[in-house]
Amino acid sequence: MNALRGLTWLLVLQSIGEVLSRGLQLPLPGPVVGLVLLLGALNWAPVRDSVAAVADFLLGHLSLLFVPVGVGVMVHLDLLGRYGLRLAAVVVVSTWIGLAVTALLLRALIPVAPSELPPPNESAGPQ
Amino acid sequence: MNEFVQLWVYLSSTPLFGLTATLVVYLLAQALYVRAGQAAWANPVLWSVVALAAGLTATGTAYPTYFSGAQFIHFLLGPAVVALAWPLWQRRAALRAHGGRFVIAGLVGGTAAAASAVALAWALGLPTEVMLSLAPKSVTAPVAMGVAEKIGGVPALAAVFAVLTGMVGALSGKYLFDALGIGTDAPGWMARGFALGTAAHGIGAARALQVHPDAGAWAALALGLQVVMAAVLIPLVAGWF
Numbered sequence: 001m002n003a004l005r006g007l008t009w010l011l012v013l014q015s016i017g018e019v020l021s022r023g024l025q026l027p028l029p030g031p032v033v034g035l036v037l038l039l040g041a042l043n044w045a046p047v048r049d050s051v052a053a054v055a056d057f058l059l060g061h062l063s064l065l066f067v068p069v070g071v072g073v074m075v076h077l078d079l080l081g082r083y084g085l086r087l088a089a090v091v092v093v094s095t096w097i098g099l100a101v102t103a104l105l106l107r108a109l110i111p112v113a114p115s116e117l118p119p120p121n122e123s124a125g126p127q
Numbered sequence: 128m129n130e131f132v133q134l135w136v137y138l139s140s141t142p143l144f145g146l147t148a149t150l151v152v153y154l155l156a157q158a159l160y161v162r163a164g165q166a167a168w169a170n171p172v173l174w175s176v177v178a179l180a181a182g183l184t185a186t187g188t189a190y191p192t193y194f195s196g197a198q199f200i201h202f203l204l205g206p207a208v209v210a211l212a213w214p215l216w217q218r219r220a221a222l223r224a225h226g227g228r229f230v231i232a233g234l235v236g237g238t239a240a241a242a243s244a245v246a247l248a249w250a251l252g253l254p255t256e257v258m259l260s261l262a263p264k265s266v267t268a269p270v271a272m273g274v275a276e277k278i279g280g281v282p283a284l285a286a287v288f289a290v291l292t293g294m295v296g297a298l299s300g301k302y303l304f305d306a307l308g309i310g311t312d313a314p315g316w317m318a319r320g321f322a323l324g325t326a327a328h329g330i331g332a333a334r335a336l337q338v339h340p341d342a343g344a345w346a347a348l349a350l351g352l353q354v355v356m357a358a359v360l361i362p363l364v365a366g367w368f
Binding site for chain 1 (some may be wrong): 145184193197204205208212225228237243248264265268271293300318322323326351354362363
């Protein structure tokens with residue numbers, strides 16, 4: 001029941017997000033507006049308890065959700081074939097640059113152990 | 128034999144087929160991944176995509192037919208993006224204490240990924256629409272599609288590049304971090320997780336989550352930050368050109 005309520009909250013906030021995004025022509029996509037709204041709503045215990053139940057499940061299986069889009073690669077095989085090597089070089093090198101810059105920068109900015117940071121409240125995030 | 132063909136034609140044309148095939152193949156890939164000791168090469172998204180694409184090609188099933196069923200899984204990406212508020216909220220104390228540093232690392236790292244992708248695509252002479260579809264590739268697929276649409280890229284291509292980027296990050300992240308001398312102590316896991324969430328979105332975060340719970344939590348935080356920042360900044364920057 002809680003998970004059902006949580007899923008309903010997610011969908012309601014996503015819908016409000018879509019309406020605001022389109023209505024006010026915000027630069028943020030609907031689900032992102034929903035994320036920001038949920039961030040505020042989580043301070044309210046009834047929302048928090050029900051959303052926690054479904055969020056941990058959804059985020060724990062996040063990689064599954066990319067499979068349908070991923071299979072779409074087959075539709076673009078001609079394009080990937082035509083520019084294959086160049087596209088591969090762009091995707092691989094830019095991903096490495098992004099990973100390296102982020103990791104090294106954060107390591108330099110926060111040299112302390114996260115355990116010395118204020119601990120996360122409630123349970124330990126998506127498992 | 129003929130009856131079998133008819134049965135197959137019927138089954139493969141209902142949404143039931145795409146949905147069931149996706150779940151079954153993914154669970155098999157997940158089992159293989161666990162059997163392989165969660166080795167990076169055994170990434171379940173990669174092998175699910177390869178197996179499903181090969182299966183569809185071999186049986187002559189069109190992607191839209193498959194997607195009519197798989198869309199029920201695809202749809203959950205929207206609520207999943209909203210749900211990212213949960214790990215962000217859980218880490219609000221750390222965010223409040225070190226928020227500026229996380230934002231700087233996410234901003235600089237995300238910019239480095241997007242800018243290097245566009246610059247490389249331009250240098251290698253890729254068409255403009257491909258180049259614009261590459262810009263949001265570090266952001267999770269549904270947001271990447273929205274951003275690509277706003278800046279004149281091709282949403283479907285942006286989704287493909289986002290998935291490929293996530294796989295590259297999930298497959299090679301470990302070796303890159305080892306080579307860079309990023310440890311596996313607590314700050315090391317934070318840097319590894321946060322970097323995977325920033326540059327390799329949900330697929331990178333899923334990998335981080337499987338390797339170490341702390342890395343996964345920081346990856347989810349990075350993913351949430353990246354989604355908000357990229358959705359605002361990429362169209363803004365693209366508007367200057």
